[in-house]
Amino acid sequence: EVQLVESGGGLVKPGGSLRLSCAASGFTFSSYSMNWVRQAPGKGLEWVSSISSSSSYIYYADSVKGRFTISRDNAKNSLYLQMNSLRAEDTAVYYCARDPPRGYYDILTYFDYWGQGTLVTVSS
């Protein structure tokens, strides 16, 4: 069974930093591209960042570019999101989401499995 479990969320002051983790199990993590998607309270979904299976391709939404860094450790079956210079508008539930199986990074594809999310609150 595919499982994605996020952790690392919490309350942080504006300008602060936080590192989110996503522990994957039930599939060969190193073969899949992974993503972070967020949802502000009462709002819709927003794609944040994607990373290919070997970390060769990395993409960011304009809203987080230069402040967030996505990374992965295939040996630990884990995905990360380092968030710096946090702003109030970064307050959201952050979901880890998997791409479907491909032999390449597919920029056009969808998210086939999602974690339960971790809440990040940026407030003084």
Added chain:
Amino acid sequence: QSVLTQPPSVSGAPGQRVTISCTGSSSNIGAGYDVHWYQQLPGTAPKLLIYGNSNRPSGVPDRFSGSKSGTSASLAITGLQAEDEADYYCQSYDSSLSGPRVFGTGTKVTVL
């Protein structure tokens, strides 16, 4: 502000058919890029409902169907059930944005 527009809400009685539109432009749906749909039940994570415009993952009831035409896509729910009350999001690719994947604005389905 998303480049994919959905109606904020739709409603229907049990057993009825409802449709949700996802309207884009020539840089996304109109360019031929696939549309995917997600269901988000209250207090839970999104779940893949339709991929590649009209394909259902294993386990998704055939009451859910998707279609695409021109610059728009639609999700139809036939035989509406109480457990279908949720938020629904479309998703595609937009070539005019630096970030590759975009979501629709979301639609709340209410079962009367």
